[in-house]
Amino acid sequence: MPLVSTKKILEDARQGGYGIGAFNVYNLETVQGVIKAAEKANLPAIIQAWAGIFRFGSVTMETLSAIVHAEAQKANVPIAFHLDHGESFAEIMRAIRAGFGSVMIDASTKSLEENIKLTRKVVEAAHSVGVEVEAELGHVGICKNSKEEGTANTWLTDPGEAAYFVEETGVDFLAVAIGTLHGFYQAEPKLDIPRLKQIAQAVNVPLVLHGSSYTPPEQIKEAIKGGINKINVATELNVEFVQGIKEALKEDWETPYPNNLTDMGREYYSKAVEDKIKLFALNR
Numbered sequence: 001m002p003l004v005s006t007k008k009i010l011e012d013a014r015q016g017g018y019g020i021g022a023f024n025v026y027n028l029e030t031v032q033g034v035i036k037a038a039e040k041a042n043l044p045a046i047i048q049a050w051a052g053i054f055r056f057g058s059v060t061m062e063t064l065s066a067i068v069h070a071e072a073q074k075a076n077v078p079i080a081f082h083l084d085h086g087e088s089f090a091e092i093m094r095a096i097r098a099g100f101g102s103v104m105i106d107a108s109t110k111s112l113e114e115n116i117k118l119t120r121k122v123v124e125a126a127h128s129v130g131v132e133v134e135a136e137l138g139h140v141g142i143c144k145n146s147k148e149e150g151t152a153n154t155w156l157t158d159p160g161e162a163a164y165f166v167e168e169t170g171v172d173f174l175a176v177a178i179g180t181l182h183g184f185y186q187a188e189p190k191l192d193i194p195r196l197k198q199i200a201q202a203v204n205v206p207l208v209l210h211g212s213s214y215t216p217p218e219q220i221k222e223a224i225k226g227g228i229n230k231i232n233v234a235t236e237l238n239v240e241f242v243q244g245i246k247e248a249l250k251e252d253w254e255t256p257y258p259n260n261l262t263d264m265g266r267e268y269y270s271k272a273v274e275d276k277i278k279l280f281a282l283n284r
């Protein structure tokens with residue numbers, strides 16, 4: 001079926017009190033991996049691409065978008081397509097033109113007023129062409145080599161500010177900082193569920209959890225109960241894809257083809273996606 005609206009999938013999840021996985025993709029095999037997992041679980045999924053991969057130059061937005069549209073067309077479950085961590089208005093415009101159904105503008109390291117200003121500008125432009133917008137308030141940092149470094153670049157979302165931010169910007173979904181980090185944890189995260197519940201009461205849009213890789217399943221379940229609907233997973237899946245390739249490399253291929261490696265990467269990645277989809281849908 002054609003790609004579906006991210007907002008529709010997430011509003012359904014909000015009404016039903018369950019979570020939807022948003023899985024980062026890089027190439028044909030990871031796109032196929034998400035769709036295969038969603039079909040096996042018979043549940044919707046969001047395919048998303050981190051804007052950084054396009055800056056690295058390994059694939060363009062247009063090429064990846066063409067792959068996602070073609071593969072989703074064959075899928076028998078709802079699939080949405082989202083830009084993860086867009087940083088500028090120009091980058092967002094290019095993504096919209098390339099065919100993303102929803103976009104994230106991440107101005108979370110800017111001041112509150114600057115975050116509101118840029119987010120509102122993106123929302124006005126995106127909504128005028130039917131594209132939905134995620135923004136971030138507070139800041140989900142990146143794990144570094146020590147616990148201190150990891151938490152030093154994070155600041156948690158204030159519930160009162162969240163209500164003001166959503167009202168001022170008209171954003172469709174809101175990424176919140178409640179104790180997760182991007183990357184590999186040095187110590188187990190401890191999510192601030194009471195804060196999350198306050199935010200969920202203060203705003204009327206689905207909430208997004210970034211940095212979910214390696215967050216203990218019990219805490220993920222608590223976060224979903226507390227109001228999280230979109231759960232982003234990247235790092236943990238990347239590791240699985242590479243592990244699949246490592247396993248394939250152990251085989252003594254008589255006539256090696258590149259897809260002998262990437263097919264195995266896809267299988268490992270897809271199995272991990274399927275486990276996440278099922279975990280997030282527990283309350284469904």
Ligand SMILES: [Zn+2]
Nearest residue numbers: 182210211232
């Ligand atoms: Zn993120």
